[in-house]
Amino acid sequence: MESVQLIPGQPIPIPPDFPIEWPRPTDLDIFWMRDVMHFPYQILPLAASFVENILEPSQNHGAVKVEMPVRFHCRIFNTHYYSATTPVLGPDGRPPQPPADADPMDHPTVHAVMNISDFWENQLLPEIKQILAHCESIDLASATSAQLVSYFDDFMAQAIRSWQIHFEVAFTMLLAMSLFDDFYQEVFGADALGAYRLLQGLDNKSLEANRKLYALSRTAMETPEVRTILETHPAEQVMAALQASKESRPFLQELNRWLQEYGQRGEMYDTLTSISWIEEPTPAIRNLQDYIQRDEDIDAHRQAMQAERERLIEEARATLASYPEAVRMQFEGLLCSAQAATVIQEDHHYWLDHRATYQLRRAFLEAGRRLAAAGTLAAPMDVVYLDFEEVRNALLALLQTPQQLHERVAERKATLAHFAAIQPPMMLGTLPPGAPPDDPGTRAGMRFFGVPPQPSDDPNTINGAAGSPGKVRGKAKVIRTLNEAGKLAAGDILVTETTAPPWTPLFATAAAVVTDAGGILSHCAVVAREYAIPAVVGTYTATHLIHDNMQIEVDGDNGVVRIIA
Amino acid sequence: MNPTASETSDYSQPPIRWLGEADCCDPAQVGGKAGNLGLLARKYPVPAGFCLAADALARHRQADYQASILLAYATLEGLVGEPEPSVAVRSSGVDEDGSTASFAGQYETFLNVRGGGGVLAAVERCLQSAFAPRVLDYRLQNDLNSTEIRLAVLVQQLVPADVSAVIFSANPINGRRDEIVITASWGLGESVVGGTVTPDTYTIRHHSAAHITAQISDKERMTVPAPAGTTEVPVPRLLRRQRTLTDSQLLEMAQMAIALEDEMGYAVDLECAWHRGKLFLLQCRPITTALNKGHG
Numbered sequence: 001m002e003s004v005q006l007i008p009g010q011p012i013p014i015p016p017d018f019p020i021e022w023p024r025p026t027d028l029d030i031f032w033m034r035d036v037m038h039f040p041y042q043i044l045p046l047a048a049s050f051v052e053n054i055l056e057p058s059q060n061h062g063a064v065k066v067e068m069p070v071r072f073h074c075r076i077f078n079t080h081y082y083s084a085t086t087p088v089l090g091p092d093g094r095p096p097q098p099p100a101d102a103d104p105m106d107h108p109t110v111h112a113v114m115n116i117s118d119f120w121e122n123q124l125l126p127e128i129k130q131i132l133a134h135c136e137s138i139d140l141a142s143a144t145s146a147q148l149v150s151y152f153d154d155f156m157a158q159a160i161r162s163w164q165i166h167f168e169v170a171f172t173m174l175l176a177m178s179l180f181d182d183f184y185q186e187v188f189g190a191d192a193l194g195a196y197r198l199l200q201g202l203d204n205k206s207l208e209a210n211r212k213l214y215a216l217s218r219t220a221m222e223t224p225e226v227r228t229i230l231e232t233h234p235a236e237q238v239m240a241a242l243q244a245s246k247e248s249r250p251f252l253q254e255l256n257r258w259l260q261e262y263g264q265r266g267e268m269y270d271t272l273t274s275i276s277w278i279e280e281p282t283p284a285i286r287n288l289q290d291y292i293q294r295d296e297d298i299d300a301h302r303q304a305m306q307a308e309r310e311r312l313i314e315e316a317r318a319t320l321a322s323y324p325e326a327v328r329m330q331f332e333g334l335l336c337s338a339q340a341a342t343v344i345q346e347d348h349h350y351w352l353d354h355r356a357t358y359q360l361r362r363a364f365l366e367a368g369r370r371l372a373a374a375g376t377l378a379a380p381m382d383v384v385y386l387d388f389e390e391v392r393n394a395l396l397a398l399l400q401t402p403q404q405l406h407e408r409v410a411e412r413k414a415t416l417a418h419f420a421a422i423q424p425p426m427m428l429g430t431l432p433p434g435a436p437p438d439d440p441g442t443r444a445g446m447r448f449f450g451v452p453p454q455p456s457d458d459p460n461t462i463n464g465a466a467g468s469p470g471k472v473r474g475k476a477k478v479i480r481t482l483n484e485a486g487k488l489a490a491g492d493i494l495v496t497e498t499t500a501p502p503w504t505p506l507f508a509t510a511a512a513v514v515t516d517a518g519g520i521l522s523h524c525a526v527v528a529r530e531y532a533i534p535a536v537v538g539t540y541t542a543t544h545l546i547h548d549n550m551q552i553e554v555d556g557d558n559g560v561v562r563i564i565a
Numbered sequence: 566m567n568p569t570a571s572e573t574s575d576y577s578q579p580p581i582r583w584l585g586e587a588d589c590c591d592p593a594q595v596g597g598k599a600g601n602l603g604l605l606a607r608k609y610p611v612p613a614g615f616c617l618a619a620d621a622l623a624r625h626r627q628a629d630y631q632a633s634i635l636l637a638y639a640t641l642e643g644l645v646g647e648p649e650p651s652v653a654v655r656s657s658g659v660d661e662d663g664s665t666a667s668f669a670g671q672y673e674t675f676l677n678v679r680g681g682g683g684v685l686a687a688v689e690r691c692l693q694s695a696f697a698p699r700v701l702d703y704r705l706q707n708d709l710n711s712t713e714i715r716l717a718v719l720v721q722q723l724v725p726a727d728v729s730a731v732i733f734s735a736n737p738i739n740g741r742r743d744e745i746v747i748t749a750s751w752g753l754g755e756s757v758v759g760g761t762v763t764p765d766t767y768t769i770r771h772h773s774a775a776h777i778t779a780q781i782s783d784k785e786r787m788t789v790p791a792p793a794g795t796t797e798v799p800v801p802r803l804l805r806r807q808r809t810l811t812d813s814q815l816l817e818m819a820q821m822a823i824a825l826e827d828e829m830g831y832a833v834d835l836e837c838a839w840h841r842g843k844l845f846l847l848q849c850r851p852i853t854t855a856l857n858k859g860h861g
Contacts, residue, residue, distance in 0.1 A: 101781040322790040325727040
């Protein structure tokens, strides 16, 4: 970690090996943070184009929709993803202040929170399913070149709308959980994790995927051939072995159905440029190989979580029984919205980050195949080194004279290789002049992304945030990509920069989780609570200070990790 | 304790007098506060309650009135419609002349008392606080018939207020008789009365919904019933600046204030509570500040 002098309101010194060309002059004046939670890896040019053309505009579409007081900015600096927020300013150049007697409940943001379940179930989800049905019905492989360009435009439009939907619900979803947390701590006293016990044990798509994968592992154990293949082959060779075994065919069919349903996801949050589990199912195979060695009653675990949740809700209701009706109604309303939001937080990934974005990937993969066949690209997968406009122009050129883009791809690969060796700074631009405002949106954002932890005086103590309760000791395994997931054995502690829904199966193996990035509302914290394993999130430094096989203790209640040996 | 008819026998007048009944209006028997509430309860939504009249307390043995209290509390359960309803137990001194002019004779209040045993204990503590140390031991040890004892005890449903309010049938600030002023805040009235919260202020001019002005304040604290009585807690952030009363609630309260002013013949200051959409009248007093003559 580099140490630089930081002065509030002043430009942040830029490391000499990380020179920045500010794409817009005003970019220098705002505060940029690396979003390690979503994008721990380098951003490929196609993903950068996605950020510019889809991610940033759709975030602001969502912000306008619920009248958030901020706007979002996303940039790729030297192959890394940074984001910033700026306040919406009034005509006088200052953030508009609500009237002194404004009722905070009577605001579009709060209305959206209270209405989130109905909005998601009855408006957004049907629209998403329509988009998916439309895209999935299109046979890209047999399209003519001219057709492919029009499909490309169509898929692009569908992706834009999908990501608008994503941010029509995402902010509201975080706010719903954060407002419930605020309410809980105000009424029942300071307890960082208390509110979330009332949101546990609710089923979602990440858990469903995992449960069905576990069920597949039971099927595998019942078929000796399948079991032997899983036990004796390296994960990478299992699919080929299964295909060669006649007895394994029914299992293989089931596995493929599972992959079609849940495998439209890649490594992290970027489904566009990351290889999906359908294309490369090794992560799922690795999970299966682990699961056939265990015997767990997943349903009993979930029922216990649910019973605990209902007991705590009744306890809270009993405390509130003599409170004013307005308080009780607010509790019920926020609880209902926060529970819905807890489910939506995982489910929106499944529907939008994964399935809807996988359709866009499908369009680009087809484009890559055509461009490679025409010699524009050296290989189909090189399409990820182009941007949206370049791909579209190259497809149009196929109708007349194909382009040759080998050099451009080589340049971009070189840039990526150059910055792969350089540690990107966490912050860029200008440090904000003061502390962040104490408003519901900022609090929700901080609970999602986390905040820099208190520095630790003791080199063997790493501070983070409480993510999931409990205290556990175990052997640390630092895992930065799913390719490294094989080294995680039962009882080990997963130490990683961040996690995403495709990482959910590892939570069934790990005894605890520690992340560099994220807060109490991050995917990692939410899923750790569901698996009832301790989590310390947002340490900023864990993957740098902890090494494989170190004995560590994770104190999830207090957000502290101790290196024992 | 199991109340039976034999235990409650042997007195000329029943020791229990219910608010709203004809025998619960005499301040010489039930004290100023209960007498006032008793009168109001005949026409207005005063929370249900009963009184141990001064004479009865003076004349009867402890066991007798205890049985009567338990029976009355069981009746109150039915009136309130919930098991073991929360009550306030108050002692109320009775002036020798039975005057209602002052409430200075009120000695003790126990809020949020639940269950027969709790009520009995609270009544005992009311009596102790009133009599100790002068005659307490003597009274407890003897079947006392003393004309010195002039104390009544009121046991009344504690309305777990969603909103507490004070209504002035005339504006006490500018003296206008055509303005009704209502202050209101979340929870029980203690935070408003005790001044730990700045309540919302609503002004209703010409007694019309078209002329309501609302000053919504940042209501940071509220009082709620707690196991040992009441407690003051922070108001959840999202509710602090929320309006406490709707226009139709304000008009209902204004109508009650006008009716009471007409009946009393003077401008009134009312303490009220809303619970489950129902308005309760807790207290009615004259406004003591100077007011303009006539309306308008």
